[in-house]
Amino acid sequence: MSAIILSAIWGVVMMFGGVFFKKASVPKYWAIAGLIIILAANILEFLGWKFFNIDTKGMLRFDNFGLHFNTVAFFCTLIYFLLNGRDIEKVGKHVSEYFALIFFVLCGVAIASSFKSLLMLFLGIEIMSIPLYILTGSDKPNLKSNEASLKYFLMGAFSTGIMLMGIAFLYGGNSAGSFNIDMMRLGYGYLPDMIAVGLVLLVVSMSFKVSAAPFHFWAPDVYDGAPTVFTSFMATIVKVAGFIAFIRLFQSSFGTMQSQWQMLIVIITAATLLIGNLTAVFQQSVKRMLAYSSIAQAGFMLLALFALNDTAKEGLILYSAAYSLATIGLFAILVRMKDYTIEGFNGLGKTQPVLALTATIFLLSLTGIPLTAGFTAKFYMLLAAVKNGHQFWLVILAVLCAAISAYYYFKVIQAMYFKEPAEDTGHQMDVPPSFKWLLIFTAAIIIILGIVPGLVIDWLYY
Amino acid sequence: MEITQILFWFLSALAVVAAVGVVLSKSPIYSVLWLIVVFFSISGHYILMNAQFLAIVNIIVYAGAIMVLFLFVIMMMNLNAEAEPAKNIYLKIAGVIAGMCLMIVFVAALAQSADIKVPIAKGTDIGLIKNLGKALFTTYVIPFEISSVLFLSAMVGAVVIGKKEQ
Numbered sequence: 001m002s003a004i005i006l007s008a009i010w011g012v013v014m015m016f017g018g019v020f021f022k023k024a025s026v027p028k029y030w031a032i033a034g035l036i037i038i039l040a041a042n043i044l045e046f047l048g049w050k051f052f053n054i055d056t057k058g059m060l061r062f063d064n065f066g067l068h069f070n071t072v073a074f075f076c077t078l079i080y081f082l083l084n085g086r087d088i089e090k091v092g093k094h095v096s097e098y099f100a101l102i103f104f105v106l107c108g109v110a111i112a113s114s115f116k117s118l119l120m121l122f123l124g125i126e127i128m129s130i131p132l133y134i135l136t137g138s139d140k141p142n143l144k145s146n147e148a149s150l151k152y153f154l155m156g157a158f159s160t161g162i163m164l165m166g167i168a169f170l171y172g173g174n175s176a177g178s179f180n181i182d183m184m185r186l187g188y189g190y191l192p193d194m195i196a197v198g199l200v201l202l203v204v205s206m207s208f209k210v211s212a213a214p215f216h217f218w219a220p221d222v223y224d225g226a227p228t229v230f231t232s233f234m235a236t237i238v239k240v241a242g243f244i245a246f247i248r249l250f251q252s253s254f255g256t257m258q259s260q261w262q263m264l265i266v267i268i269t270a271a272t273l274l275i276g277n278l279t280a281v282f283q284q285s286v287k288r289m290l291a292y293s294s295i296a297q298a299g300f301m302l303l304a305l306f307a308l309n310d311t312a313k314e315g316l317i318l319y320s321a322a323y324s325l326a327t328i329g330l331f332a333i334l335v336r337m338k339d340y341t342i343e344g345f346n347g348l349g350k351t352q353p354v355l356a357l358t359a360t361i362f363l364l365s366l367t368g369i370p371l372t373a374g375f376t377a378k379f380y381m382l383l384a385a386v387k388n389g390h391q392f393w394l395v396i397l398a399v400l401c402a403a404i405s406a407y408y409y410f411k412v413i414q415a416m417y418f419k420e421p422a423e424d425t426g427h428q429m430d431v432p433p434s435f436k437w438l439l440i441f442t443a444a445i446i447i448i449l450g451i452v453p454g455l456v457i458d459w460l461y462y
Numbered sequence: 463m464e465i466t467q468i469l470f471w472f473l474s475a476l477a478v479v480a481a482v483g484v485v486l487s488k489s490p491i492y493s494v495l496w497l498i499v500v501f502f503s504i505s506g507h508y509i510l511m512n513a514q515f516l517a518i519v520n521i522i523v524y525a526g527a528i529m530v531l532f533l534f535v536i537m538m539m540n541l542n543a544e545a546e547p548a549k550n551i552y553l554k555i556a557g558v559i560a561g562m563c564l565m566i567v568f569v570a571a572l573a574q575s576a577d578i579k580v581p582i583a584k585g586t587d588i589g590l591i592k593n594l595g596k597a598l599f600t601t602y603v604i605p606f607e608i609s610s611v612l613f614l615s616a617m618v619g620a621v622v623i624g625k626k627e628q
Contacts, residue, residue, distance in 0.1 A: 004608070008608075008611045011611070011614070011615070012614070015614075015618055054604075056604045057600075057601055057602075057603070057604065059604045059605060060604065092627065093625075093627060094621075094622045094625065097618055097621070097622045098622075100615075100618055101615060101618060101619065101622075104611060104614070104615035104618075107611050108611075111608065117605075119602075119605045120604070120605060120608070123605055123608050123609055123612060126612055127608075127611055127612050127615060130612065130615055130616050130619060131615045131618075131619060133619070134618075134619035134622055134623060137623060138622065140623075140627050141627070169571070193570065193571040193574045194571045194572070194574075196571070197567060197568065197571040
């Protein structure tokens, strides 16, 4: 609860701060301070010290899983603010408003990780999406940014409509006449037709929000068109929050009927893995490649939804941390590059050794090379899918796709170390030492999580 | 047939006809006018379910404010039939097939669930302002308060998008 309330309040503070902050560099410090407060309050709530004792009438439940995910998400956002604070200032004139919108998104993330009622699911998903439509279009003079924003808004509004339709079917179909996902626990019987239609519609709209395969068409254009700093936020924290909402919804209301809808998830997962990885291979721009790679990684996270057991939950938390940190780090480096193509990375190993080294660690983690967090996360996901015991071919497909992903991630590493820099590289970028140390810190976390994944997972059973 | 039943069937038929009109009209202005008819007939349904407040709000907000906005936008964009881009015939066919499939699924689901006891608002007073307010500020107070965050973020966004960039 404290995370929801404090992040909404801090959003308002940042919004009014726009009047008082004269210098564009001030909002960043306020945002970082606010985020530290929210993170601390959330950790305290996790440890049992509640600041707000509110009777939510069964609308929200703050369990270990949700609160722990909040901690991971807020920590990643903190790293994001620290790495990208100065780049957010460069996007446009309304710096404190951008931060305010990001805090509203965090409020939505906290709702999505704790909802118990379909009403709250809808509100959480919408609070996450609407600020993002605006952040996507925040680079107003850029036509591509405008196009991306409009596209995202129209498609997003449409998928929200589908979600509401699904919720209406679920409400009409369950005899309890309630929006509460525990009340509509369906038992082990046959899935009634009306509920089944509602379920399919919910799967469609949630797949859209997490950019899973047949509904992923918006993702590359939007991620490519949006200002790179905000792409970084959208593709990481918001996306994994979507997965948390997805798994919460399906585990508590439809978990017992998994055998009846599992095939649907299997098809979506397989398509996401294949399409994401195969299209990423052909991309020339690193930004677009990362957009497709985020679809491919979503395929891996969908395995948690397929497996739906305790290992899957552990894996999803670990995957959130590993994927978010690595992608945020890569985007932070990418923002400072002048040339977004793979050739733009040529010889970065010579001109900016620290950046190249950390970028290599992030890429290795995304590929899933042992000793990085990405490996343990993928391992947990595959383990969960094997434990589920059905559709073993999906696991084999996932491993094959991870192997394909090595090709396009390694292309960047190869460009950095084995190609000569061009004469006019544009690598003379503005890299303060604090930025370098922060990148090293992030890379260190990734390696530590790769060796001791328990640091994140064990808290689930605190 | 009772008078309420006759009204129900009349309003339902009106809603469906008007909705088809929205889709089939060539001119966007006619579409918007048909949409107003849809909203009015749905408001009629609300009144049949003893939800006066919802009916009035539906007319004021949707048929009133939002439709006026719609008309303004259409006039400002100066849309006409010639400016409409030619659509691919295969896309049209695919759209029709997909839409029909969805309709079959919906109809089948509704038809086979005829015996499910759907919660009916008939005969309750939940739609009256007093009871609605009570429910909103007791059972549903959390979603009510949290939706303020949603609207606030939309407002901040509108300002960010609308403000002139110097």
